[in-house]
Amino acid sequence: MMRELLSGNEAIARGAWEAGVRLASGYPGTPSTEIMETAAGYKADLYCEWAPNEKVALETAVGAALAGVRSMVTMKHVGLNVAADPLMTLSYIGVKGGLVLCVADDPGMHSSQTEQDTRHYARLAKIPILEPANADEARRFMIRAFELSEQFGCPVILRSTTSVSHSRSLVEVGERRPTPTADFVRNPSQYVPIPIWGRVLRQAVETRLAEQAAAASADRELNVIDRRGEALGILSSGLTALHCRELFPEASLLKLGWAWPFPDELIREFAAGVKRLIVIEEADPFLEEHVKSLGIACDGKNLVPRTGELTPVRLLAVKAALEGTDLQPPAPVAAAADLPGRPPILCAGCPHRGIFYALTKFDVIVTGDIGCYSLGVFPPLNRTDVILCMGGGFSMAQGFDKAGEKRPVVGIVGDSTFFHSGVTGLLNIVYNRGKATLIVVDNSTTAMTGHQDHPGTGRTLMGEATPAASIEKIAAACGVKRITVVNPYELDRVTEVLKTELAAPEVSLIISRAPCLLKIRRKIGPLYSIDQAKCRNCKACLKLGCPALESAGGNKPAISPQSCTGCGMCRQLCRFGAIQPES
Template sequence: MSTHTTDLLSGNDAFARGAWEAGATVAAGYPGTPSTEILEALSAYKQEGLHCEWSPNEKVALEVGAGAALAGARVLVTMKHVGLNVAADPYMTLAYTGVVGGLVMLVADDPGMHSSQNEQDTRHYARMGKVPCLEPADAQEAKDMMKLGFEISETFKTPVIVRSSTRVSHSRGLVRLEARVLSEREVAFEKDPMQFVPVPAFARRMRVQLEERLGELKVYGETQPINSIEYNDLSLGIITSSASYLYVKEVWPEASVLKLGMSYPFADGVFRAFAEKVDRVLVVEELDDFLEEHIKAMGIACDGKNVVPNIGELTQSRLSVVRAKLEGKDAPDLSPMEEAAKLPARPPTLCPGCPHRGIFAALRYFDIIVTGDIGCYALGVLPPLSRIDALLCMGGGFTLAHGIDRSPEKKKVVGVMGDSTFFHSGITGLLDIAYNKGTSITIVLDNRTTAMTGHQDHPGTGKTIMGDPAAEVSIEKMAEACGIKRIFTVDPRDMDGNVQLFKRELEIDEPTFVVAKYPCVLNDKSVWETPREIDEEKCVSCGNCADIGCPAIEYADDVPHIEGLMCTGCSLCETVCELGLIHEKGQASE
């Protein structure tokens, strides 16, 4: 009788389970949706000898992982797609040096940009680095391909990318659970400078090895069942991978399908064999024409992005339109039902009591340029706050500000980012401002957590992902070490005080650094105070309270009302009411 059990797991839980079963002993990453929960789930196993860490950024995480893998450990490194941009430097060279212990890089793409600033396709990084890329389609495959990734990594001495997506990471399925198996390899670093030190003289030989390794991996992809063919109706053959495979099976249940578990290196022999058997080839892939371009370059005629969208997440409904186009039929109507079309829009917004709101509200008093960053505070761009003018990437909040400040632009500039982002990639930008004599105001919105991705710890919180106490790095002292002299710590709810601070500092011709420190109200409910209420009979509906954009403030018959169940008692609305008509619930206004 089998002792194996099954459990209903998300793709991210399954990735973690696969790493655990494969005997991974080191895991590092930086939180970023849709990959965040993987490291959290793995750390929850609390296995003796298992080290998990939130690194300050993805580059550090991969370098930590590389060090452990060179010593022979099995290592998982997690990030979202834009995180690989940050880690690209060590990634490209790690492909040259190779690894000893298995190293899997779990990179989660976000088609449709559910929580990202772009929807880049990680498979291009696999081709650029000449590193194998595995693509699971569901939770069971997420676990299985994680384990296979470690085997491939150790067999070919290469890092391996496992590419997930929002749908694979967050959908659930039954997963067969197995025992943890530790590698028999002793973890002990063996010196080999010619392999591990890529100075030009050594790296030239590594470059040749990399190409030889890629050839071996191509043979692997063409001879192993990781790429599989399902022959059915031969009038149409579909080449696909990842979650797109599941959509294809629903929309074309009768078609023949080539399902790629390893999308790179390209399995040319498999492509040719499949194309020779079917009358027509369709390539269905999410985002870019990565496979299609190569297949056409092989001389194989196929349909692809001429009918399949290259923008946004694929779904069964979108592919039903593709099928109609191919068959010359009218496309199905995908417009929302009439009742749904009439529903009010619900744009994302800062939470009731969010400490970021006070800083953005204070900045509205000045005719300045505000550059933002990646995090909850990016929502400061939306009305009624409308107080972010430019945003680029993690850490860009400070460096964008410095660039504008050093240009001929006459307006003063303020750069804004969060505490976790500051540790991720904001410090070097601040150093640049101090070193190159910038005059911008830079603000760290320190809500004591990595809030947008689900309240993960970072070097400033004093706790690790394993729950152990750690050094609590001072943001103010980091700024001082960078060379900044004007440093202020403020309460973001102190509207009057912050307006006066900004008014004074905007007139000073040197950099100012502000830490707006107050906990995220979702993460620390101990800061909640008595809910506020409005003396509605005396209210003149001036709109000042509503203009701070708090979701707890609603309008009924043109009179604002505070919904007590949503209010956290932050008192910001009380601060902006010029008539003094907002007070703690149960107290009468004067």
């Protein structure tokens, strides 16, 4: 076999291609996004699409799997919440062609709102879950996941984490396997889970679980015992297990790649060969609680942190606690001590800044959403009060309004989020006669995850032109009568529209439309500079929070020519004419 240097996400896509996958669908979300982007590169053999949300992605893949071909779905951990509805029923009806859900968890919340542990969903849905520890395992485990899916006739979850998805290692690569053609065979008693048939399917799930547990205990490719000393045994999985192997060289290690159903006989066998057992796992005590339920004594979350990523430094603290010694942490990198802080902030010239700045002029409640625009919560804008989940920006606004909140309520979502789950919230507000002011900040891309297309961009993941869905027409079809499109760089106009719509006695929709500058990769106007002689140092321009504006101590503001994008918003705020375009 040849070897290539791949990230975990690239290796997952490669494994899917080698396994003979015919269809892949997903919704972008860090740390999973690059799986689909890589898979789209195999377009001669593999059809790929961005779905409006994770539920639709899974349902699409189910159609392909029932037709008899292998399919893949990708999402981040919180995306599985959206896809949970079809997943639970799919566990009953099963699949014909293999179906694998690639779910990327985010211990440490590097780019997520929770540390949700996907292993619980595998237990809830009663389906297998595999956990690769590096890119090479990611490729191999993907191929094995499809084999298990077809062997047991059910979906399989492949659980990655941020570190596995984004780290790179050498990967042995192979050739693509032969793929069957779609040929659906009708079988209503299997695929239509009405109660009379569903009760039978439910019993079959339990039989399947018992078979899978036995198979997991016998599997020494996915579940590996590395016998060393008898004094200490470590039960772990994923990248954490590799860290444990390095930091506890004297200990025996059971590394679980097939984490659920639990391989009870294998766990008992391993525990019997060591004097002390510790379960080292990220997130929840998923394995630990089960080990204790088997009557096996073990350490776990009494020594291992329950939150955050288990980096080698944190595992050194676990080792010190286990040995009863004091930890001497590694000295910090000297060069990092003098680096300035980099608080999260909207990019220079970001069109979202105009909307949030205009909102500072009003005493309103702002229900925000998941995307770049969540950065509107930070100073000096301070214009987001609550964030829940994708689409919640609209739905929560209705709740505030109907609860009798005295202040006007503004709900904000992005364009990709609007198509993901904002439409239903909008429809709910209209249907139930709400009067919130709703804003779609439309920058014509799924920006925060790396500029992926969506139903409103007019282009598919495969690079094909397609009809672009209209936010205005969808809103009108939902029954919204007050629809206004604004250019967010025109601050006076935005403020005027907000003033009018906040006073409206019915629901209104404002579409703030301007492209993401990181996507179009060009300046949108002339560079600006500040005439220091005219500047009164009132610092009004700094209220924009634009990173191109610089001011240290009592010095007058200045504009960085390297950062300025020519948006001109700062010029609109200067009452003294000090900010002018450069010739």
